[in-house]
Amino acid sequence: MANPIQPVKGTTDYYPEEMALRAWLYGQMRQVSEAFGYQEYEGPMLERLDLYAAKSGEELVEKQSYVFEDRGGERITLRPELTPTLARMVAARQRQMALPLRWWSFGPFWRYERPQKGRTREFFQWNIDLIGDDSPEADAELAAIAATFLKNVGFSPNETQILVNNRALMQDELLNLGIAKGDLAAVYGLIDRRDKMTADKWRDYGEELGLDAPQLEGVTALMKNQDLWKNSAVLPRFFEAVDSFGVSDYVRFAPNIIRGLDYYTGTVFEAWDTAGDFRAIFGGGRYDDLVNAVGGDPVPAVGFAVGNVVLSLLLEALGHRPDFSASPAPVYVTVFDGDSLLPALKLAAELRAAGLKVTSHLDPNDKLGKQFTHADRLGAKVVLILGPDELKNGEVAIKHLASGDQRSLPRSEVAERVSKLLVHGESK
């Protein structure tokens, strides 16, 4: 091919097979969301840069957002995440809506960063949030939704785990170690990076942040303390509720989970593949200050976001990707010659009217063999032939590809016979 125009870096072309996976994921997300009583919504893809300036975190806003000036001079960004949009939408109508709100969404997002495994510049996210309830049970409901989703798409508790921590808990524990309140964000970063560097390097990094040896020991001890959640005001209730939701095998405490975004205030969680071969599948948590930050009255909220990229890679890697090779239409109507083209189109129309999915071959110059090859490659189950003999007798030849079984039936019986073949396969 001569100089094809390159796609934009980091974008994904969804050919039908990939589109089928994305659509399937969307369907799974819808199913779980609706099972828990959540309503679908959508915000604009374009937002003012100011919306993110307050709370999203410097890196995300300054370096990873697509920003441009529109013709009116407004600084516009392609949305890098949905939560601030959600907060804005809630703030705009919070007096007229009955809290709590249970909302979900699935749509495209953009972040300007170097593409790599599990990270693209354009991607899709499922966002689901519970707004207006500050209880640990609300946190647990979101964890239960996440766990149910993992289960429904085929991941076992051995393959994926939802790791939970609480920022308020960690803040208290860190303050007890004598760490200054102003250093908390940096220490969160330190905790977040423990898995990414060697023990020595991590220690050096901690010293650079100004922690002394006892404090580093203390932080290390916190991160190993699997019983730390008992010190939390909310996590014991959270885990009790998770147990009642029936998903405790997917959810466990992890004191090293802290999350990067600035707006999280309480319980935070991430889902990981237990083998550790991929990035986090999703992340979320409680953000009780955000609606207030974008101009509304304070409303507590909790939610999480799932990207389609890591999820798709992990489904593939663990063999849970469904087979989407099924035919676009299970019935294929061949065309014998120029004279039978219009009757063949009419036959296909009759079958569609009877509720079948039917592909018509349109070129009467193609040999039957070629048409069969094409039908087979598309994954058609049944091929129909309307040749001179059939036309003369008012019949249609019906061939079931898997068995090779073929017979001719009166035209009036074709729809019923084909329907039966599609349901029962080879049975007569």
Place this chain on the structure above:
RNA sequence: GUGGAUGUAGCUCAAUUGGCAGAGCGCUGCACUGUGACUGCAGUUGUUGCGGGUUCAAGUCCCGUCAUCCACCCCA
């Protein structure tokens, strides 16, 4: 933004110290002019990412560039 690797047929890849660009799959045709999937036979597939340099000779060495992948940063 930083660092590393890789670009050869539609796809997956091979090509010895620089020495005739290949294989499998696919695709086309025939056996089988009213029938796919299976089998056999025959055929087909190239700006070696792009541009320059070294050399008698470059897929191979050197420089530049573009693209992709991987890691860091950050994060879904």
